[in-house]
Amino acid sequence: MSNEHHDLAIVGAGPAGMAAAVTAAELGLDTVVLDEQQAPGGQIYRNIEALERGGHIEKLGDDYRRGAELAGALRASTATYCPGSVVWQTSPDGRIGLTGPDGARMVHARRILLATGAMERPVPIPGWTLPGVMGVGAAQTLFKASDIVPNVPVVIAGSGPLIYLVALQLARAGCTIAALLVTTPASRIASALKELPRALLAGRNLLKGVGWVQEVRRLGIPLANGVSGLRIDGKDRAEGISYEADGSRHRLAAGLVLLHEGVIPDNQLSLSTRCQQIWDAAQLCWRPATDEWGATSEERIAIAGDGAGILGALAAENLGRLAALDTAFRLDCIDQAERDRRARPERAALARHKRIRPLLDRLFQPAAESLLPTDPDTIICRCEEVTVAQMREAVHLGGEDPNRAKIFTRCGMGPCQGRMCGPTVASLIAHETGRTMAAVGTYRIRVPVRPIPLMTLAGLIGEEEGLPPGESTL
Amino acid sequence: MFRRSHTPSAGVVIYVDGKPVHAAAEESVAAAMLVAGFTSFRASAVSAAPRAPHCMIGNCFECLVEINGQPDRQACLTIVSDGMHVRRQAEEPGP
Amino acid sequence: MSITDTDAIVIGGGLHGTSTAMHLALKGMRPIVIEKNSVGRHASGVNAGGVRQLLRDPAEIPLSMAAMDRWLDLESLLGRYAAMCEFVGHIGQVAVAETEADMRKLEARAAEIRALGWNHEELVDRQELRRLLPAVADHCIGGLVSRRDGQATPYLTSQAFRLRAIELGVRFVEGVRVTGLEHGTRWRVLTTDSIFTSEILINCGGAWAWQTASLVGETLPRGYFAATMMVTGRMPSFVDPVVIGTGRQLSFKQTSTGTVVIGGGILGIADLTKETADPVAERMRVSAETCSILFPIMRRATIVRAWAGLEARMPDQIPVIGPSQTAPNMWHAFGFSGHGFQLSTIVGSLLADLIVDGRSPLPLDAFRPSRFSEAISGVG
Numbered sequence: 001m002s003n004e005h006h007d008l009a010i011v012g013a014g015p016a017g018m019a020a021a022v023t024a025a026e027l028g029l030d031t032v033v034l035d036e037q038q039a040p041g042g043q044i045y046r047n048i049e050a051l052e053r054g055g056h057i058e059k060l061g062d063d064y065r066r067g068a069e070l071a072g073a074l075r076a077s078t079a080t081y082c083p084g085s086v087v088w089q090t091s092p093d094g095r096i097g098l099t100g101p102d103g104a105r106m107v108h109a110r111r112i113l114l115a116t117g118a119m120e121r122p123v124p125i126p127g128w129t130l131p132g133v134m135g136v137g138a139a140q141t142l143f144k145a146s147d148i149v150p151n152v153p154v155v156i157a158g159s160g161p162l163i164y165l166v167a168l169q170l171a172r173a174g175c176t177i178a179a180l181l182v183t184t185p186a187s188r189i190a191s192a193l194k195e196l197p198r199a200l201l202a203g204r205n206l207l208k209g210v211g212w213v214q215e216v217r218r219l220g221i222p223l224a225n226g227v228s229g230l231r232i233d234g235k236d237r238a239e240g241i242s243y244e245a246d247g248s249r250h251r252l253a254a255g256l257v258l259l260h261e262g263v264i265p266d267n268q269l270s271l272s273t274r275c276q277q278i279w280d281a282a283q284l285c286w287r288p289a290t291d292e293w294g295a296t297s298e299e300r301i302a303i304a305g306d307g308a309g310i311l312g313a314l315a316a317e318n319l320g321r322l323a324a325l326d327t328a329f330r331l332d333c334i335d336q337a338e339r340d341r342r343a344r345p346e347r348a349a350l351a352r353h354k355r356i357r358p359l360l361d362r363l364f365q366p367a368a369e370s371l372l373p374t375d376p377d378t379i380i381c382r383c384e385e386v387t388v389a390q391m392r393e394a395v396h397l398g399g400e401d402p403n404r405a406k407i408f409t410r411c412g413m414g415p416c417q418g419r420m421c422g423p424t425v426a427s428l429i430a431h432e433t434g435r436t437m438a439a440v441g442t443y444r445i446r447v448p449v450r451p452i453p454l455m456t457l458a459g460l461i462g463e464e465e466g467l468p469p470g471e472s473t474l
Numbered sequence: 475m476f477r478r479s480h481t482p483s484a485g486v487v488i489y490v491d492g493k494p495v496h497a498a499a500e501e502s503v504a505a506a507m508l509v510a511g512f513t514s515f516r517a518s519a520v521s522a523a524p525r526a527p528h529c530m531i532g533n534c535f536e537c538l539v540e541i542n543g544q545p546d547r548q549a550c551l552t553i554v555s556d557g558m559h560v561r562r563q564a565e566e567p568g569p
Numbered sequence: 570m571s572i573t574d575t576d577a578i579v580i581g582g583g584l585h586g587t588s589t590a591m592h593l594a595l596k597g598m599r600p601i602v603i604e605k606n607s608v609g610r611h612a613s614g615v616n617a618g619g620v621r622q623l624l625r626d627p628a629e630i631p632l633s634m635a636a637m638d639r640w641l642d643l644e645s646l647l648g649r650y651a652a653m654c655e656f657v658g659h660i661g662q663v664a665v666a667e668t669e670a671d672m673r674k675l676e677a678r679a680a681e682i683r684a685l686g687w688n689h690e691e692l693v694d695r696q697e698l699r700r701l702l703p704a705v706a707d708h709c710i711g712g713l714v715s716r717r718d719g720q721a722t723p724y725l726t727s728q729a730f731r732l733r734a735i736e737l738g739v740r741f742v743e744g745v746r747v748t749g750l751e752h753g754t755r756w757r758v759l760t761t762d763s764i765f766t767s768e769i770l771i772n773c774g775g776a777w778a779w780q781t782a783s784l785v786g787e788t789l790p791r792g793y794f795a796a797t798m799m800v801t802g803r804m805p806s807f808v809d810p811v812v813i814g815t816g817r818q819l820s821f822k823q824t825s826t827g828t829v830v831i832g833g834g835i836l837g838i839a840d841l842t843k844e845t846a847d848p849v850a851e852r853m854r855v856s857a858e859t860c861s862i863l864f865p866i867m868r869r870a871t872i873v874r875a876w877a878g879l880e881a882r883m884p885d886q887i888p889v890i891g892p893s894q895t896a897p898n899m900w901h902a903f904g905f906s907g908h909g910f911q912l913s914t915i916v917g918s919l920l921a922d923l924i925v926d927g928r929s930p931l932p933l934d935a936f937r938p939s940r941f942s943e944a945i946s947g948v949g
Contacts, residue, residue, distance in 0.1 A: 097850045119533045131513045131526030138530035146505040151477040236524050385520040407724045415535035446874045454870040458858040464851045470836030471794035546802045546871040
């Protein structure tokens with residue numbers, strides 16, 4: 001049986017993946033798009049085709065129309081779109097392991113583009129493991145993908161533009177928003193104003209954000225600014241949330257608490273493929289090192305979109321197309337001059353989208369308590385239930401890098417493989433040892449990055465082809 | 475904790491711990507269970523504390539359930555199908 | 570560049586390097602371990618964790634017996650860090666026979682070592698196999714068991730050895746590479762960080778040990794391989810002993826947390842230069858299938874992680890332990906060929922005896938480094 005081969009395999013069908021696929025296919029590359037979801041759109045434009053078909057895009061806002069256009073272009077292109085395809089391995093040699101609707105198989109690609117997007121930053125506060133505590137983005141996913149909304153009073157806590165947007169989307173859908181607790185400190189606003197002049201050049205986006213805040217006030221959603229000391233209580237599920245504001249402690253009853261402290265790159269595949277990572281001090285996250293075309297330290301692997309650093313959905317499109325152009329160049333479909341010529345409008349648009357970023361990064365920096373939890377009993381590893389105190393103890397046994405700390409505590413060894421504790425572990429170690437995040441480093445991530453049932457692996461389709469033997473007996 | 479904004483046009487029936495649950499076609503097992511009122515999906519591995527979906531996009535692994543006899547499936551990434559059997563994961567042996 | 574003087578330098582911070590340093594410290598020396606990555610990063614930390622006497626090369630049996638005595642009394646060796654290894658003994662390791670041919674192979678093996686005077690490997694019939702392994706598949710007809718055998722957690726064991734060694738005065742220098750070896754009156758070890766000097770030099774470099782040997786003009790086998798492990802999510806407890814296949818390649822054990830570790834002959838992709846070992850799904854497929862055949866309950870298992878470790882493999886599948894043939898006061902201990910974990914409680918001790926007292930209490934002749942050049946030149 002011969003293996004499945006492509007010129008380019010794209011992992012993810014958000015704005016970066018869709019735009020890259022359309023461009024790559026247009027340039028004549030045999031392109032396959034491997035998407036975990038059932039339909040194109042990624043998380044930002046989740047379920048966009050069905051929403052458009054049903055005439056429901058307006059419930060999300062006009063910006064989402066762009067997603068429908070991209071999905072339409074992807075469908076019209078010659079790229080092969082594979083929905084429901086969960087990628088669990090990308091190899092530096094271009095092999096990809098995935099589980100699709102028909103089981104597990106290996107796909108061979110001359111080049112791989114990771115367009116895995118972003119994930120919500122974990123917010124490790126007391127009580128965050130209780131049922132009824134979710135990400136703001138998680139609630140938005142339920143709303144976008146399934147038309148499901150909360151039917152209990154909701155408290156939204158954290159920072160970033162998304163908290164206002166989701167508060168509005170849910171309120172318009174008839175939900176009760178008990179409060180919007182904003183962790184952005186008042187002092188931050190003054191310091192972020194330095195970035196305002198450049199951000200104003202981004203025009204519409206900034207005004208949109210200001211509009212959301214005004215709308216929240218107009219709808220009478222209770223809003224508290226500069227809150228800290230968030231703590232969720234409840235026995236078997238969230239019952240309330242307490243916090244400090246204006247020098248005193250408050251408590252609100254809540255059946256559902258939605259947390260959000262911004263998004264970070266989903267770099268699990270790039271980590272497992274050993275793409276070099278760098279600590280981004282402005283965005284306070286790890287991201288894979290990429291050049292202006294999205295190329296990584298691994299010859300065959302490129303990354304586009306928020307998976308390489310948070311720049312948003314519109315920038316992701318430009319980055320996707322730039323990566324596709326470079327792929328076409330490297331595979332001899334176009335020459336360098338053509339690549340550079342076609343790249344020019346993408347770079348110009350990208351520069352525009354980037355203008356607002358320093359303001360957003362500064363203004364919506366995650367709350368200090370979510371980056372470095374101090375309460376000793378707070379769980380940092382949800383899977384193995386490792387607490388702040390246990391992690392501190394491990395650091396003093398010599399767990400001075402995340403991989404050794406993992407050994408002592410099992411932190412990061414559970415099913416999520418460090419997705420939810422990785423950033424916290426690194427920052428606790430950095431704090432305890434007085435070193436920088438860059439010096440502390442990240443977890444090594446093992447394949448499969450998503451679990452595979454044993455019997456699915458036993459039925460894997462794909463033969464060994466040109467692989468080194470795995471042993472040498474010289 | 476959740477309700478549907480609109481009644482879905484097409485639906486399927488899945489069974490959660492033997493109990494029939496009406497789900498919209500094409501939605502995730504996690505969405506169907508949440509809207510059906512399940513607040514706990516599994517017991518955590520160490521302390522057997524109740525857990526439920528947190529991220530809804532496949533990163534937190536809190537929604538692990540047994541689907542058609544296969545344990546540890548991510549309910550948020552699995553689409554419902556008619557007659558599917560889902561079992562919430564009870565306490566597993568701790569260390 | 571700064572110079573650090575000491576009496577013994579160990580190159581390689583795996584289990585055998587750490588254990589050797591620990592035992593030299595017990596004899597009053599102040600060893601320094603130089604490790605290019607971090608302690609236990611490769612084969613020592615990522616092996617299957619079986620503490621196995623079963624089916625050993627006859628030359629290794631005396632060592633393996635003594636090693637097991639020490640595993641069963643780990644506190645004497647590791648003090649307060651003993652529990653960290655998560656060692657469980659007396660659970661047995663079982664080679665399962667699926668066919669009459671398998672059974673005949675095991676019978677021949679049992680006869681072979683009985684003739685050598687050993688009786689720790691015991692044939693078991695269908696009924697006793699089911700008592701040992703209630704979850705084993707119906708078609709399995711018997712097996713061979715070593716009842717004292719056990720299991721431990723390799724990455725924790727490596728750390729327990731490291732912490733105990735530190736307590737005894739061993740110094741670890743991690744993330745530092747040896748770039749040159751010079752011998753005048755003493756050893757001068759040049760590294761990417763600084764210079765170290767010592768009386769004694771010990772090469773425990775695992776898959777990279779031949780490179781260290783080549784720095785002193787000594788040619789030793791360069792064989793290596795990437796052994797792959799897979800681990801499942803937590804499962805209900807269903808098997809106590811460690812299990813290995815007879816007609817098929819498999820090693821299989823359930824840990825105290827309920828996860829099942831599957832290994833035994835799955836090869837990854839090994840790269841000695843990049844120092845990486847990557848699992849290959851196309852090769853893991855067969856092991857997945859084998860597990861489900863031997864233990865039907867595994868049909869419900871989910872693979873959550875796979876990893877591979879780089880390990881030296883000698884042409885005769887037994888380690889190199891003994892003095893360098895080209896350099897004075899230099900010793901080798903490497904090449905454990907995928908079964909060095911259980912021996913880690915004894916080899917460092919024997920080597921320390923050999924270095925300090927001039928003789929080992931157990932026979933090491935079969936492991937002499939010179940055996941490869943003798944074979945080539947037709948001597949011995």
